[in-house]
Amino acid sequence: MADLTSTFIGIQSPNPFWLASAPPTDKAYNVVRAFEAGWGGVVWKTLGEDGPPLVNVNGPRYGAWHSGDRRLMGFNNIELITDRPLDLNIREITQVKKDWPDRAMIVSLMVPCTEDAWKDVLHKIEDTGADGIELNFGCPHGMSERGMGAAVGQVPEYVEMVTRWCKEYSAMPVIVKLTPNITDIRLSARAACNGGADAVSMINTINSIISVDLDTFSINPSTGGKGTHGGYCGPAVKPIALNMVAEVARDEQTRGLPISGIGGITTWRDAVDFIALGAGNVQVCTAAMTYGFKVIDDMIAGLSDFMDDKGITSIDEIVGKAVGNVTDWQYLDLNTIVKAEIDQDSCIQCGRCHVVCEDTSHQAITQEKDGLRHFEVIDEECVGCNLCVSVCPVENCISLRELSAGETDARTGETVSDQYANWTTHTNNPARTNQ
Amino acid sequence: MSGVQAQAAASAPDIKTARLQTGEYLHNFSEMHPPLGETAVLVEADRCHFCYDAPCTEACPTGIDVAGFIRMIKSGNHYGAARLILQENIIGGSCARVCPTETLCEEACVRNDQDHRPVRIALLQRHAVDVAMSTGKQFFSRKTDTGKRVAIVGAGPASLSCAHGLAREGHRVTIFEAREKSGGLNEYGLAAYKMLDNFASREIDYITAIGGIEFRYGQELGDDFDLTSLQEGYDAVFLGMGLGGVNSLGLPNEAADGVMSAVDYIERLRQCADFAELPVGRQVVVIGGGMTAIDIATQIKLLGADEVTLAYRRGPEAMVASEEEREFTQIKGVKILYNATPVNIHTIDGHIKEVEFECKDKTFTLPADMLFKAIGQTFSAKIDSSIALEKGRIRVDEERKTSVAGVWAGGDCVCEGEDLTVAAAQDGKLAARSINECLLKSSTGD
Numbered sequence: 001m002a003d004l005t006s007t008f009i010g011i012q013s014p015n016p017f018w019l020a021s022a023p024p025t026d027k028a029y030n031v032v033r034a035f036e037a038g039w040g041g042v043v044w045k046t047l048g049e050d051g052p053p054l055v056n057v058n059g060p061r062y063g064a065w066h067s068g069d070r071r072l073m074g075f076n077n078i079e080l081i082t083d084r085p086l087d088l089n090i091r092e093i094t095q096v097k098k099d100w101p102d103r104a105m106i107v108s109l110m111v112p113c114t115e116d117a118w119k120d121v122l123h124k125i126e127d128t129g130a131d132g133i134e135l136n137f138g139c140p141h142g143m144s145e146r147g148m149g150a151a152v153g154q155v156p157e158y159v160e161m162v163t164r165w166c167k168e169y170s171a172m173p174v175i176v177k178l179t180p181n182i183t184d185i186r187l188s189a190r191a192a193c194n195g196g197a198d199a200v201s202m203i204n205t206i207n208s209i210i211s212v213d214l215d216t217f218s219i220n221p222s223t224g225g226k227g228t229h230g231g232y233c234g235p236a237v238k239p240i241a242l243n244m245v246a247e248v249a250r251d252e253q254t255r256g257l258p259i260s261g262i263g264g265i266t267t268w269r270d271a272v273d274f275i276a277l278g279a280g281n282v283q284v285c286t287a288a289m290t291y292g293f294k295v296i297d298d299m300i301a302g303l304s305d306f307m308d309d310k311g312i313t314s315i316d317e318i319v320g321k322a323v324g325n326v327t328d329w330q331y332l333d334l335n336t337i338v339k340a341e342i343d344q345d346s347c348i349q350c351g352r353c354h355v356v357c358e359d360t361s362h363q364a365i366t367q368e369k370d371g372l373r374h375f376e377v378i379d380e381e382c383v384g385c386n387l388c389v390s391v392c393p394v395e396n397c398i399s400l401r402e403l404s405a406g407e408t409d410a411r412t413g414e415t416v417s418d419q420y421a422n423w424t425t426h427t428n429n430p431a432r433t434n435q
Numbered sequence: 436m437s438g439v440q441a442q443a444a445a446s447a448p449d450i451k452t453a454r455l456q457t458g459e460y461l462h463n464f465s466e467m468h469p470p471l472g473e474t475a476v477l478v479e480a481d482r483c484h485f486c487y488d489a490p491c492t493e494a495c496p497t498g499i500d501v502a503g504f505i506r507m508i509k510s511g512n513h514y515g516a517a518r519l520i521l522q523e524n525i526i527g528g529s530c531a532r533v534c535p536t537e538t539l540c541e542e543a544c545v546r547n548d549q550d551h552r553p554v555r556i557a558l559l560q561r562h563a564v565d566v567a568m569s570t571g572k573q574f575f576s577r578k579t580d581t582g583k584r585v586a587i588v589g590a591g592p593a594s595l596s597c598a599h600g601l602a603r604e605g606h607r608v609t610i611f612e613a614r615e616k617s618g619g620l621n622e623y624g625l626a627a628y629k630m631l632d633n634f635a636s637r638e639i640d641y642i643t644a645i646g647g648i649e650f651r652y653g654q655e656l657g658d659d660f661d662l663t664s665l666q667e668g669y670d671a672v673f674l675g676m677g678l679g680g681v682n683s684l685g686l687p688n689e690a691a692d693g694v695m696s697a698v699d700y701i702e703r704l705r706q707c708a709d710f711a712e713l714p715v716g717r718q719v720v721v722i723g724g725g726m727t728a729i730d731i732a733t734q735i736k737l738l739g740a741d742e743v744t745l746a747y748r749r750g751p752e753a754m755v756a757s758e759e760e761r762e763f764t765q766i767k768g769v770k771i772l773y774n775a776t777p778v779n780i781h782t783i784d785g786h787i788k789e790v791e792f793e794c795k796d797k798t799f800t801l802p803a804d805m806l807f808k809a810i811g812q813t814f815s816a817k818i819d820s821s822i823a824l825e826k827g828r829i830r831v832d833e834e835r836k837t838s839v840a841g842v843w844a845g846g847d848c849v850c851e852g853e854d855l856t857v858a859a860a861q862d863g864k865l866a867a868r869s870i871n872e873c874l875l876k877s878s879t880g881d
Contacts, residue, residue, distance in 0.1 A: 068481030068509055070474065348548040351487030367488070393484050394549060 002307035003314055004300060006040060008281045009173045009198040009258050011131040013040035013104035016315055017271065017299050020201075020262050020283035021045050021108035021134060021177070024293075026082055028092035032099075037293035038300060041104025043175075043201075043283060044093055046081035046136045049111040049121060053083045059223030063210035063230060074236035075286050076208045078228055080142045081110050086121075090128055097129040105129070106175065110136040110148050113158060115165050122170040132173035135162060137188075138204020140181050140231045150204070153179035156191035163195025173198040175260060180206050180237075180244060189248040193257050200248065201260035201283060203241045205231025234286040238264030242277055246326045249278025266295070268302030275315065276322035330423045337409050337416050338384035338400040340364070340377045346397040349373055353388035353398060361387050379410035448693060448786045448804045449718075453711040454739025460710040463737035467628040467763070468532075470565065471558045480509040483554045486545055491556060494543035496853070497524035497861045501540055501556055508563055517567035518574040520560055524864070525599045526592050528568060528638050529621050530857045531561035533629050535726070537759045539857070568641050577647050578605035583874045586611065586669040588656050588816075589676035591619020593846025593859035593866075595642055597673045600867025602647040606874060609669070610648065613655035619677055619846075621856065623702040626730040628737075657817025666841060670877070671870045674829060674837070674844035675863065680815035684722060684808055688780040693787035697721065697731035697809035704734060713738055716804030720790050721745045721769075722777055723809030725755040725854075731807045733764045743768065744801055746775040746792060780806065814848055825850040834869035835862050843870055 006016035018041040019025050019034055026045040034042060048054065056079055065074035082089060097105040107130045111117040125133070136143075137153030144150040152158045159176065166174045176192035178185060180203040192200050207229045211220045219227030241263025248254050261279030265271050266287040274282050287295045303315075312318060342353065342365075354365040354375050364381035365388060368374050377388075384400055392398045403409060405418030424433050455463070471479060483505040491501040500519050507516040520527040536542075536557040544553030567574070583606045587594045590612035598608040616622050621635035642648075654660060656676060665672045681696045683689060693716065704713060719740045721732040724747040732745040745764065747754055750773050754761065761771060778798065779791035789800045814828045823830045823838035828850040835843045845862025847854050 069478045348484075348545040349486075349490065350484040350545045351489075352484060355487035373488075373490070 002304045002312065004040075004304055004307075006281050006315055008104075008260065009132065009175070011041070011104050011106070011173060012102070013281070014102055015040035015300055015303075016275070016281035017296060018042060018104060018106070018260070018281060018283045019288060020285040021106075021136065022285040022289070023077075023079060024285060024288050027084065027089075028096050031092075031096050034288075034293050034296075035096075035100045035103050038296045039103070039293065040281075041106065041131075043106040043108050043134050044089070044130075046108040046110045046139070047086055047089050047121065047125070048081050049117055050086045050124070053085055054080055056080055056083050057223050060221035063221045064234075065210055065236065072234060072286075072290050074208075074210075074232055075234035075289070076205070076210055076230035076232045078141045078230040081108075081136065081139065086124065090125060093125070093130055094128045097131075104131050106132045106134050108134045108136050108177070110139065110143060113147055113152055113162065118162060118165045119169045122166060122172075126170065126172075130172065132175060132198070133166065133170065134175040134177050134201060135166060136177055136204075137162070138177045138179035138181075140179065140205055140207045141229060150179040150181055153177075153188060153204070154182055156187045159188055159191040160195040163192050163197045167196040175199045175201050177204055177262075178202040178244075179204045180240060185244040185247055186251045186254065189251065189254045189257065193254050197257070199258035199260055199280070200254075201262055202248070203237070203244050203263045205233045206237055206240065208232030233264065234290075235264045235266055238270060238273075242273055245274055245279055246277040246323060249320060249323045250326055266290075268299045268306065271299060271303060272306060272318060275318045276320070277326070278320045278323050280319055281315075332422060333420050334423065334426060335417045335419055335421045337403045339379050339382045339403065339410075340384060340386075340388050340398055341401050342375055342377060342388075342398050343396070344376075346394055347375060348394055348397075349375065350393060351375060352391050352393065356387055356391050361385060381411060383411065448716070448783070448788070450693065450714045450716045450804050452714055454715050455711070457711070459739075464627050464631075464710065466631050467626070468558060471555070471562055476508060476559060476562045479555050480505050480559055482546060483509075484545060490543035490545060491540040491554075494540050495523075496539070496855065496857045497527075497530075497864065499523045499527065499540075499560070501560075504563060505554065505556070505559055508559055513563050513566040514572055514574075516559075516563035517572070520564055521567070521574055524857065524860045525596055525642055526621075526638060526856065526860050527560055528564040528641075529592065529630070529635065530860065531557045531564060532634065533621070533625055534855070534857050535757050535760065538757050568637065571641075571644075573641075573644060575599075575603050575645055577602055577645055580607070580647070581605040581874065581878065583607065583670045583878070584609065584668075585671045585673065585870060585874075586665040587673045587675060588665070589613075589619060589674070589846070589848075590617030590639075590650060591675055591677050591846055591859065592621060592856045593863040594619070594673065594675035595639065596860040596863025597675065597843075597845065597867045597870075598648045598863075599642050599645060600864055601870060602645045604867075604871045604874075606647070606670075606871070608648045610650050611654040611656065611660065611665075612650060612652050613676070615652050617650055617652075619675075623705055624698065624727070624730075625701075625705070626734055627705060628734075661817075662819045662822075662839075662842070670841075670874055672842045673863075673866050673870065674816075674818070674842065674848060675846045675859070676816050677847045678812035678814055678828075680813035681808060682811045682813055684777060684810065686777060686780050688782050688787070689808075691780060691782045691787045692785055693804055694780060694806045695808070697723065697727050697807040698812060700807060701727070701731060701734070704738075710738060715739050717741045718802050719743045719805045719807070720801050720803040721807045721809055722790075723747065723807075723811070724749065724753070725809065725811065726760065727812075728807075728809035729756045729760045729764050731809055732769045733767050735805070735807070736764075736768050740805075742770070744770045744772055746772045746777065746790075746801075748774065748776040750774055812847070816848065831862075833865075835866035836869060841873075 004015040021043040025042045061079045063076045139149030176197040178188045218225045258280045261274030262283040271282045354367045357365045364378045366376045389398045403416045489502040504516040504519040540556045541553040587610045618635040715738045736743040775792040775794045781789045789802045791800045829844045831849045843866040846859035
């Protein structure tokens with residue numbers, strides 16, 4: 001079995017799967033259950049400043065978008081940071097860390113944007129024995145209205161400033177959790193980096209409204225007929241999160257900055273995606289909130305078996321392995337030419353490839369041959385767009401074949417070149433660089 | 436008891452009522468394909484790929500937009516789904532229950548090639564129509580009365596489909612039915628476990644709520660009225676009286692006690708107030724290979740017969756009853772004998788005692804207290820000899836016109852009929868369109 005031990009910014013955990021700061025890590029009872037189930041670490045649900053605990057709504061906190069068979073695709077919430085007294089949380093964190101010394105214990109923090117407030121809270125958690133802190137600059141609802149959470153994360157200068165305070169007043173490693181509710185994630189990551197962050201974690205939840213109740217026209221979920229935007233997460237947000245992780249991983253100014261990957265991780269495969277795109281470890285929430293803590297079993301076994309299968313002995317070997325393969329559109333090779341191919345033996349004749357190509361794309365798939373229902377790619381029309389592959393209900397029935405150099409592209413009549421050529425040098429590009 | 440006495444006892448006819456307890460009848464005659472619950476409906480609907488030019492629609496004799504209605508179920512628009520179904524087939528509720536979908540839409544489903552399990556189209560169709568019927572939601576209304584009158588003979592599926600189509604166009608329809616109830620085979624035929632809770636009659640109420648459809652019961656063509664009187668009194672005539680006769684085996688002693696028509700017995704079963712009233716033999720033989728044979732064999736077994744053997748003169752590949760139907764009857768305990776041709780009926784005191792079969796040069800006998808004939812029905816209506824027949828049934832063209840002007844026909848009584856409820860529905864629908872065109876032409880003087 002592969003060694004899943006993780007060392008992330010110096011913090012050890014038996015595996016790279018941490019529970020993200022969220023309801024599953026709100027108190028000792030849940031966290032102990034998580035550790036018993038095998039989770040490598042937790043980011044304790046965000047603590048606020050000392051004083052009367054804040055209050056949550058008493059109506060629904062969560063909303064969900066389901067697939068037809070009721071699988072949870074997307075999830076949102078309007079829960080705030082912890083609504084339990086600060087000293088209770090601190091006592092529990094201390095005890096749990098003492099009882100589970102091999103697990104990573106990170107404390108998420110969010111206090112008003114003043115130096116004193118941060119200095120004060122950092123001081124209070126210094127003695128818990130926690131391995132590090134995570135700055136919650138991402139929470140998009142409730143707290144942001146009070147000038148915290150995403151309200152800080154959306155202003156790079158604030159991100160840098162608060163990060164700097166934390167590094168100044170605490171010896172603990174600092175992870176800055178980034179909000180995706182911005183136009184360019186790199187600006188926030190650079191700010192965290194400039195402030196001295198040991199790592200960034202991403203992504204926090206995305207502003208969202210689940211749906212409208214078509215009988216009452218209130219929004220779902222509704223609190224007394226009204227609703228507010230909640231933080232969106234779950235499988236639906238994973239592609240957005242992956243892109244943001246990759247953007248930070250390949251940005252010149254943040255390259256090498258450790259990343260804790262978050263966003264819809266449900267299986268070990270999702271985790272490998274994040275790690276390959278630059279994450280040093282991953283954080284999970286929605287999968288646990290959908291199925292319970294036992295999902296960790298598949299994550300551990302799957303990652304371990306995958307590593308054994310690929311001859312990979314440590315997670316570090318996977319970190320960033322795919323980053324070099326992410327590039328800008330302008331550098332994609334225009335001489336790579338592909339054609340869709342339909343495997344007639346596995347085709348079930350649903351005709352979806354034909355109709356989507358016919359209605360919405362390039363009219364490159366037949367619907368009949370010799371008077372019979374038959375779906376076949378017309379190479380003369382096929383641009384290799386991958387739409388048919390995407391909509392085909394049978395996996396691997398339609399695939400893209402890359403033409404070899406020397407072959408003729410039936411669509412253009414041109415011979416396929418073995419030379420790499422991208423848009424920057426293309427003759428149709430008025431701004432081409434080799435004029 | 437000596438061996439001789441035992442044999443004598445075994446061969447005495449053993450037919451009696453109330454072989455089972457009340458609870459056993461309820462259990463045995465529970466629904467063959469129970470409806471899906473709300474969640475199961477959504478999961479099943481989600482399996483539909485929404486095929487282009489969907490093969491299931493092609494396979495439906497009435498051309499229901501199956502993928503279309505399933506997509507509407509998926510989006511929570513059950514009324515929309517029901518409207519899409521009923522606009523092509525007004526008896527879509529019946530068809531969802533009785534269609535041999537394994538040889539129609541569900542056979543064509545591309546899911547068969549993907550995971551060997553078609554989308555359960557019939558149950559989805561049933562769900563949508565049941566939602567509409569249970570709330571009394573109507574999708575169609577009568578156009579302004581045209582003053583045209585159409586006579587329909589028989590009140591089965593073909594006639595009801597035709598009547599509804601004509602009523603929508605504003606014509607007035609009078610249905611002449613020989614029996615005391617409408618519904619035809621839906622009411623008097625078919626296995627009880629396919630049509631529960633008086634569905635046939637509830638469906639007729641739902642269909643006729645459109646208005647403009649009148650029933651005259653106890654009116655048999657040839658006895659109480661004739662075709663000429665209809666032609667004189669109405670602007671058009673549709674014949675949908677089904678098949679009245681039963682094929683005979685052509686065997687000696689066919690008139691013996693205990694030898695009966697499956698169709699007659701099923702009719703009695705469907706109409707009885709209590710299954711315990713029905714006489715049931717201990718050892719029963721059914722001769723035939725179609726749906727009626729399956730239906731009688733299964734039901735007599737469920738009524739408490741000890742041994743039921745369905746004997747068919749050819750192999751399984753030639754049998755009209757589908758593989759699923761055959762499996763169903765076998766699960767219920769019926770034994771199917773293939774390649775067994777009945778050659779004689781032996782009797783004792785005028786009552787059937789055993790049936791002699793030939794099977795590939797060998798002969799054998801099966802003891803039987805009851806024997807059901809289910810080898811097909813024949814056209815037996817007393818109609819005007821000027822109406823051309825073909826293969827013993829009424830000849831019709833694509834529009835369901837007979838050889839006589841102003842007379843249309845459909846359902847089991849026409850020669851091209853597939854003897855399916857859904858085919859009858861299509862006949863009625865096409866005939867109604869054709870009749871409407873003719874009536875409109877005649878009223879505009881074209």
